[in-house]
Amino acid sequence: MKTEKIPYKIYLEETEMPKSWYNLRADMQKKPAPLLNPANGKPMTAQELAGVFCDELIAQELDDTTPYFEIPEEIRDFYKMYRPSPLVRAYCLEEKLGTPAKIYYKFEGNNTSGSHKLNSAIAQAYYAKKQGLKGVTTETGAGQWGTALSMACSYFGLDCKVYMVKCSYEQKPFRREVMRTYGASVTPSPSMETEVGKKILLEHPDTTGSLGCAISEAVEKAVTSEGYRYVLGSVLNQVLLHQSVIGLETKAALDKYNIKPDIIIGCAGGGSNLGGLIAPFMGEKLRGEADYRIIAVEPASCPSFTRGVYAYDFCDTGMVCPLAKMYTLGSGFIPSANHAGGLRYHGMSSTLSELYHQGLMEATSVKQTDVFEAAEYFARVEGILPAPESSHAIRVAIDEALKCKETGEEKTIVFGLTGTGYFDMVAYEKFHEGKMSDYIPTDEELAAYRAKLPKVE
Amino acid sequence: MKTEKIPYKIYLEETEMPKSWYNLRADMQKKPAPLLNPANGKPMTAQELAGVFCDELIAQELDDTTPYFEIPEEIRDFYKMYRPSPLVRAYCLEEKLGTPAKIYYKFEGNNTSGSHKLNSAIAQAYYAKKQGLKGVTTETGAGQWGTALSMACSYFGLDCKVYMVKCSYEQKPFRREVMRTYGASVTPSPSMETEVGKKILLEHPDTTGSLGCAISEAVEKAVTSEGYRYVLGSVLNQVLLHQSVIGLETKAALDKYNIKPDIIIGCAGGGSNLGGLIAPFMGEKLRGEADYRIIAVEPASCPSFTRGVYAYDFCDTGMVCPLAKMYTLGSGFIPSANHAGGLRYHGMSSTLSELYHQGLMEATSVKQTDVFEAAEYFARVEGILPAPESSHAIRVAIDEALKCKETGEEKTIVFGLTGTGYFDMVAYEKFHEGKMSDYIPTDEELAAYRAKLPKVE
Numbered sequence: 044m045k046t047e048k049i050p051y052k053i054y055l056e057e058t059e060m061p062k063s064w065y066n067l068r069a070d071m072q073k074k075p076a077p078l079l080n081p082a083n084g085k086p087m088t089a090q091e092l093a094g095v096f097c098d099e100l101i102a103q104e105l106d107d108t109t110p111y112f113e114i115p116e117e118i119r120d121f122y123k124m125y126r127p128s129p130l131v132r133a134y135c136l137e138e139k140l141g142t143p144a145k146i147y148y149k150f151e152g153n154n155t156s157g158s159h160k161l162n163s164a165i166a167q168a169y170y171a172k173k174q175g176l177k178g179v180t181t182e183t184g185a186g187q188w189g190t191a192l193s194m195a196c197s198y199f200g201l202d203c204k205v206y207m208v209k210c211s212y213e214q215k216p217f218r219r220e221v222m223r224t225y226g227a228s229v230t231p232s233p234s235m236e237t238e239v240g241k242k243i244l245l246e247h248p249d250t251t252g253s254l255g256c257a258i259s260e261a262v263e264k265a266v267t268s269e270g271y272r273y274v275l276g277s278v279l280n281q282v283l284l285h286q287s288v289i290g291l292e293t294k295a296a297l298d299k300y301n302i303k304p305d306i307i308i309g310c311a312g313g314g315s316n317l318g319g320l321i322a323p324f325m326g327e328k329l330r331g332e333a334d335y336r337i338i339a340v341e342p343a344s345c346p347s348f349t350r351g352v353y354a355y356d357f358c359d360t361g362m363v364c365p366l367a368k369m370y371t372l373g374s375g376f377i378p379s380a381n382h383a384g385g386l387r388y389h390g391m392s393s394t395l396s397e398l399y400h401q402g403l404m405e406a407t408s409v410k411q412t413d414v415f416e417a418a419e420y421f422a423r424v425e426g427i428l429p430a431p432e433s434s435h436a437i438r439v440a441i442d443e444a445l446k447c448k449e450t451g452e453e454k455t456i457v458f459g460l461t462g463t464g465y466f467d468m469v470a471y472e473k474f475h476e477g478k479m480s481d482y483i484p485t486d487e488e489l490a491a492y493r494a495k496l497p498k499v500e
Numbered sequence: 501m502k503t504e505k506i507p508y509k510i511y512l513e514e515t516e517m518p519k520s521w522y523n524l525r526a527d528m529q530k531k532p533a534p535l536l537n538p539a540n541g542k543p544m545t546a547q548e549l550a551g552v553f554c555d556e557l558i559a560q561e562l563d564d565t566t567p568y569f570e571i572p573e574e575i576r577d578f579y580k581m582y583r584p585s586p587l588v589r590a591y592c593l594e595e596k597l598g599t600p601a602k603i604y605y606k607f608e609g610n611n612t613s614g615s616h617k618l619n620s621a622i623a624q625a626y627y628a629k630k631q632g633l634k635g636v637t638t639e640t641g642a643g644q645w646g647t648a649l650s651m652a653c654s655y656f657g658l659d660c661k662v663y664m665v666k667c668s669y670e671q672k673p674f675r676r677e678v679m680r681t682y683g684a685s686v687t688p689s690p691s692m693e694t695e696v697g698k699k700i701l702l703e704h705p706d707t708t709g710s711l712g713c714a715i716s717e718a719v720e721k722a723v724t725s726e727g728y729r730y731v732l733g734s735v736l737n738q739v740l741l742h743q744s745v746i747g748l749e750t751k752a753a754l755d756k757y758n759i760k761p762d763i764i765i766g767c768a769g770g771g772s773n774l775g776g777l778i779a780p781f782m783g784e785k786l787r788g789e790a791d792y793r794i795i796a797v798e799p800a801s802c803p804s805f806t807r808g809v810y811a812y813d814f815c816d817t818g819m820v821c822p823l824a825k826m827y828t829l830g831s832g833f834i835p836s837a838n839h840a841g842g843l844r845y846h847g848m849s850s851t852l853s854e855l856y857h858q859g860l861m862e863a864t865s866v867k868q869t870d871v872f873e874a875a876e877y878f879a880r881v882e883g884i885l886p887a888p889e890s891s892h893a894i895r896v897a898i899d900e901a902l903k904c905k906e907t908g909e910e911k912t913i914v915f916g917l918t919g920t921g922y923f924d925m926v927a928y929e930k931f932h933e934g935k936m937s938d939y940i941p942t943d944e945e946l947a948a949y950r951a952k953l954p955k956v957e
Binding site for chain 1: 507508509514577578580582591611614655674677678682683879880883884885922923926929
């Protein structure tokens, strides 16, 4: 344990980096509900999933008892190119806020994908390569996941086919170009490359696409192409497992200086970052070794935790994927077009949903303009230009620090800064020009989507 | 000295970060030639410069005998937010190339400005604040310097007026928006805000601007506004002084593992990065303590070192600034519009020019498509998407490593990776689509610019 002044950035030594991922589910007494086959309502078997996903990833997906999975050396070597990520002490932010709170953030943006997504992309690419596959398919909306996967596939010499929601493809040519730099093929979705794409284009020739449609195309392409599988960047248990590297590094860095956080805050869309960040802390909580306030922050325009229901639902809008039990707004829900950035998923990781259901974590939602106000404030004070997604956590971290200012409490706050906003300047521009909206779905709208949830025993 | 395996990334501890900048000129027996006043051909005095630049920066500019300048604590605190930058061992690149060479790069791109420019921006903003000024003015082309200065001014609560070359302003709205996020006012140049801008617009209403014109506007604005001074991101001695933090960190990281480089490579536009990177190594060379091959890499489309002359010339196209003795193509020279990214300056730092003239360093030029080929190769192998500017150094580092492969020599190569290419995807796209040109100025063109050099005794 070090006793000197805590530096601005705590970096682990390379030798201190985690050698295993932590599987949070192993410490849960009541496990997350299993994925169900929509055809027969029974839990999905490894065999049923094998046509879609890589074998070892399926094993990870279904395993809720093994607490640690060794990180293969090849993946650890790749991690060493951009990890450990720094745990930053936000000295400037604290001073500017005039709060007695101590604020730390785990910054995952210092890699070319611009976010934490690379942590799971490289793992999934590794297992695909190990299985002898030719390539993988995926969908991307804002483009962070697609970029991360392109980088990972390039590293292992795998082919990478990305279906990018057409309006993003057209509005975000830079993201597309980064993926092409890494050798990925990027197809605007819907496309004429798949049956589902053709069908949609026939019915709606002018559609600008949706994430749900892109998922359907990517899955179809994977199952109909020899030597290909489909991969996904959030929601799944395997993704949370890989992302536990965020939390494990965070905890190791805090332990090095004997720091105990009081509050841990993360933004939540599908749950990949939040689930990874909180993993070892939630583990301690589950084992009764420590207690923490854990807060999930979601956009008010897509409030799965705070206004959704805990029920079985389709993972995708196209209803081709298995059913998952989760907090959901209904698989038909699409957030207002005005909503900038990610965190647009209608549901939430089953694991996080179950933990929330058990009362082991809190959730809150924040309005878009409040988020961008926090983002700009943070950028000016701490230097880093945050992604809109990450800024949801910043907003709540600032609010909690201001509460400490009122009460005089010296709480320690840790939040996840998942990425940078370099490709989100259109949204920042809207904010600067006062053209950003705070549209929030009405109760009637949410009820209409909820009414369409699948009936599951 | 550490003896274990060299990690992928060598980070100094916060306590090991440099506490002083190193002034290379102090160790030069023959000093760089002084700036001259174009009105009378005599060396510029501090008094003459005081209306344009901040007082302490003028002192640094003119001092060629003091070897070390203490870095003020406020600047060191800011540095701690994004420094030390990593010295990366390019294990993957070495393996892919199959070279016995050992390759290291100092990566300066992990901050929101996306480059090393922030190292000097924060220093210049600090001295402006200390002098009690209201704000500073500057020009920006590609936008890295403008972004860095916006961040620095935001931190110290200074007003920041940026004149951005009009075509960049229109073609790079994201860079502009990042500057606005940091509270800077960004004006497309030429503008109606200055007399020189009005004059140019009257004569050429459809002009898309030039760096030379933007400099003239920024200087005019500074000298005519109460409490403002002009700041510049390259070329000047003060900038090289601040950027020495790059080289000092690099040397400290190498020393920690007892690594002696054989070759040090940096891209060169005005010289800010190269001068900073090589500073302590060149110092050893000047004092006869060590020898290194030092290579400046410039674009073939703007070849100041390799095809320019060593002569007094104006620092700006508008001829409002002092005369500097340097390798220059003539102040009227503007590289082909096809040339992507920075490194477009017609001249070169006086200090580097004198060192080159004395034969203490080499220079080479590289063609644009060869640069982007190296950039893409590097991105795929090492993960980082490099800026076009930085990729000039990558190109030559790879070439030197391939020479080692032929000869079997285990040379140690260090190069400067100055920044990231997130805002340069238009250029990458041109490269991917085979639309990038390799235009190189003809001897006749260069002779015509050279004929217009000012006559100085």
